Amino acid sequence: MKTDAPISSVTPGLHAVWVDGVTFTYHGADRPALRAVSLVQNAGEMIGVMGASGAGKSTLAKCLNRIVPEFEDGEFSGTITIAGEPLNHLRVCDLAPKVGMVFQDFESQLFSTNVAHEVAFAMEQVGMDRAEMDRRIMPALEAVGLRGFEHRDPMSLSGGEKQRLAIASVLALRPSLIVLDEPTTDLDPEGRAEVFALIARLRAQGLSLIVIEHESEELRAADRIIVLREGEIAANGPPFQVFARTELLTACGVRPPGLGHALELLGIDAQPKSVEQAYDAIVRAYPRVVGTVYENIAKSRVHEEPAPTATPDAIASHAFIGIENVSFSYVGGPRVLDSIDLKVEPGEFVAIVGQNGSGKTTLAKQIVGLLQPAAGRVTIDGKDRAQMRPAETAREVAYVFQNPDHQIFAATVEEEVAFGPRNFGLPDDEIRRRCDEALEAVGLQNERQSDPFLLSKGERQRLAVASVLVLRPRMLILDEPTTGLDHREQLRMMALVRDLNRAGIAIVIITHTPWLVAEYARRVVLLRKGARIFDGGVREFFMQDELLRSSSFRAPEITELSRRFGTLALTTDEFVAWVKGRA
Amino acid sequence: MPIYLYIDRGTFVHRLHPTVKVFALFVMFWSVYWVDNPIALLPVGLVMLWIAQLTDSWPNFYRLRWLFVILVFTTTLAWMVFYRRGAVLVNVPVFHISRLSLVFGLGRGIKLAELLAASVLFLSTTKIEEFTYGLQRMRVPYRVSFAISLSFRLVPLFIDSAVTIVDAQRLRGYDFNQGGPLERVRRYVPVVIPVFMGALRKANNMAMALEARGFGFSHEPTTFVEYPVTVTDIIAFAFLIGLGTMNFMLYWTGLGGIGPLK
Numbered sequence: 001m002k003t004d005a006p007i008s009s010v011t012p013g014l015h016a017v018w019v020d021g022v023t024f025t026y027h028g029a030d031r032p033a034l035r036a037v038s039l040v041q042n043a044g045e046m047i048g049v050m051g052a053s054g055a056g057k058s059t060l061a062k063c064l065n066r067i068v069p070e071f072e073d074g075e076f077s078g079t080i081t082i083a084g085e086p087l088n089h090l091r092v093c094d095l096a097p098k099v100g101m102v103f104q105d106f107e108s109q110l111f112s113t114n115v116a117h118e119v120a121f122a123m124e125q126v127g128m129d130r131a132e133m134d135r136r137i138m139p140a141l142e143a144v145g146l147r148g149f150e151h152r153d154p155m156s157l158s159g160g161e162k163q164r165l166a167i168a169s170v171l172a173l174r175p176s177l178i179v180l181d182e183p184t185t186d187l188d189p190e191g192r193a194e195v196f197a198l199i200a201r202l203r204a205q206g207l208s209l210i211v212i213e214h215e216s217e218e219l220r221a222a223d224r225i226i227v228l229r230e231g232e233i234a235a236n237g238p239p240f241q242v243f244a245r246t247e248l249l250t251a252c253g254v255r256p257p258g259l260g261h262a263l264e265l266l267g268i269d270a271q272p273k274s275v276e277q278a279y280d281a282i283v284r285a286y287p288r289v290v291g292t293v294y295e296n297i298a299k300s301r302v303h304e305e306p307a308p309t310a311t312p313d314a315i316a317s318h319a320f321i322g323i324e325n326v327s328f329s330y331v332g333g334p335r336v337l338d339s340i341d342l343k344v345e346p347g348e349f350v351a352i353v354g355q356n357g358s359g360k361t362t363l364a365k366q367i368v369g370l371l372q373p374a375a376g377r378v379t380i381d382g383k384d385r386a387q388m389r390p391a392e393t394a395r396e397v398a399y400v401f402q403n404p405d406h407q408i409f410a411a412t413v414e415e416e417v418a419f420g421p422r423n424f425g426l427p428d429d430e431i432r433r434r435c436d437e438a439l440e441a442v443g444l445q446n447e448r449q450s451d452p453f454l455l456s457k458g459e460r461q462r463l464a465v466a467s468v469l470v471l472r473p474r475m476l477i478l479d480e481p482t483t484g485l486d487h488r489e490q491l492r493m494m495a496l497v498r499d500l501n502r503a504g505i506a507i508v509i510i511t512h513t514p515w516l517v518a519e520y521a522r523r524v525v526l527l528r529k530g531a532r533i534f535d536g537g538v539r540e541f542f543m544q545d546e547l548l549r550s551s552s553f554r555a556p557e558i559t560e561l562s563r564r565f566g567t568l569a570l571t572t573d574e575f576v577a578w579v580k581g582r583a
Numbered sequence: 584m585p586i587y588l589y590i591d592r593g594t595f596v597h598r599l600h601p602t603v604k605v606f607a608l609f610v611m612f613w614s615v616y617w618v619d620n621p622i623a624l625l626p627v628g629l630v631m632l633w634i635a636q637l638t639d640s641w642p643n644f645y646r647l648r649w650l651f652v653i654l655v656f657t658t659t660l661a662w663m664v665f666y667r668r669g670a671v672l673v674n675v676p677v678f679h680i681s682r683l684s685l686v687f688g689l690g691r692g693i694k695l696a697e698l699l700a701a702s703v704l705f706l707s708t709t710k711i712e713e714f715t716y717g718l719q720r721m722r723v724p725y726r727v728s729f730a731i732s733l734s735f736r737l738v739p740l741f742i743d744s745a746v747t748i749v750d751a752q753r754l755r756g757y758d759f760n761q762g763g764p765l766e767r768v769r770r771y772v773p774v775v776i777p778v779f780m781g782a783l784r785k786a787n788n789m790a791m792a793l794e795a796r797g798f799g800f801s802h803e804p805t806t807f808v809e810y811p812v813t814v815t816d817i818i819a820f821a822f823l824i825g826l827g828t829m830n831f832m833l834y835w836t837g838l839g840g841i842g843p844l845k
Contacts, residue, residue, distance in 0.1 A: 096797035127802025423756035
């Protein structure tokens, strides 16, 4: 039975989850975070929950184990029943054996010094005897693919492994429902793949799952998709139905799956689950596109790469950033950068990609002077960076940290932006002028007097950009600028970055997101174990199947689809234009 | 880069019963507390050096080497300003450099360094779970003992976050080293606020995750690992009693003070 049935006609005892008319308003908020939400989940079903930031996804997840309203002040009404038991009288800890909850921040949910202890932790809390714990630990680790890791320190695991460990520790209690709240947001592509492969296995075992996720491609295998908008259910149905409503998804801040969107633009009524299905659908509708002689895209399309956007006179004869044979290790650790050579020209747009631990952030810190090379040297505009203080470097190259909250401290947005120029002793009228310019550039000109801590994550990220932009650097390095942002905020952030690049600022982004590389970057640098193993154009990069596979990096699905036809498109629009041009 | 101090070496010190380890930490603090004389502090110091060698805890001491140096050096200097006893050996403005003030200052510096060393040894050889268990066995309520042991695990995370925040502000041209001592403290406001906000957020996330995993459940928590008491534990316990008694006797007899060196 699906949620289309009137909720009052459904018997709660038959379902994994039964939510009836739940409304919750956070203390001090002017509107409810959830508004009369009702849904039913059958046992063994997997539901994907999507929506923009602030749509109510996490609030809904937290209602399912009583974190809302137990932890969060506010007004709660409605009824929730898990496996037939109403939750109204229960505490969060009482629900641990029934509802397993996995959070986005994996660092905050690991408490022990080795993997086996971590899995045992929840069992210890509910008073399980030692023999039973022993019986359950290995199967739980086996289920998440961490057998053999029992004695490892959780902090020494990769992001994907940490998240799988968090899942193992809730699995050990054998709950009837597992709720995963954006479990892969902070993971690299390999970590994401690991976690979604695990989710697929758990689903096959008949566990009821609720997965909150921003990327629609990852939820195509779900039984149902629920889209939330401003606390209400805007769509609820099988993926092929929900994902076909491109306009609605966009309006709700959800990125429609690239394949489905492409087919829609081609006038094909289908919601493919894979590249193969999309290929077949296009071949049926546009038979003439098949048989196109395979073009060597790397050669033939190079001339179609967008020209450098910086003005020609801005392109200096020497590299703006020169990294010459740089090696680096942290104290007592292995080599993180291994004899790296790299040049970045003025006005370039470079994406640095690679698995977690491949040295991306360390390389960026070498450029801005937060770390000193053990061997080799870094130059900025021909000057040896070792001779420059970080403050001097800041006026040439600005670095935006992954987490904007690592720098925000001022009482107002304007003060936050003015902090940098004040440190350089600029006169007040110059500071004002620069603040206006920077706030205008990031679209926060109307938030001057707002408290930075009350802004959304996307706004705080843009504020972080403004607060370094105000120093008028010639290059901007952004470390994972879209992490934790919904699709609408991601687009806004990247539009800002593209505009800055068009204004002549060189951009280096560190990212794990394939579509972002495809749509915005013009050059890709791939790092592996501290070494540069690819440096070239974006199209050329996505042609390197073996390289992508061995680096656990995936081309966007639309690119994969286009390659089935013998071409290479980086965006949906480009692919659709190519098909129509040959039809 | 490892941010925690525990080093899994499997030595007999690592395998000691958690209660004995918590007791050992207490005895080290107790022993250092009663004596002031640098020579009288030597036995405890030698015991710690021996344990550090046995447990191969040197990487942690190396990581914190500057903290040890600063602790001994600044404490000795500070006491030469405030401890104005004994015949002056050299005339230096503000400082009172006498044999007595030197010995007293050095003794205080070594005391602090030994307290730090005892903590480093404890954290190098004791898992969080053992710490919790040890405290529980000493009748500390579970919630309190878990909170204490968890805080040890959180401190490195906060330090890590503070380092990132310092980097972020330096890249906006901020100079933490401007002005006198008070001004320098004040200049850390742009670090303290983000660290504090981050700590609150992390603490909140952690509290939610803990309860979601059953922390506070109606049953008394059980323990996954069994810690049997062995002969080694009894010998170690007796040795610690001896060490604590010896240091108290040093105080009692006056040998632990700075008097004999007058």
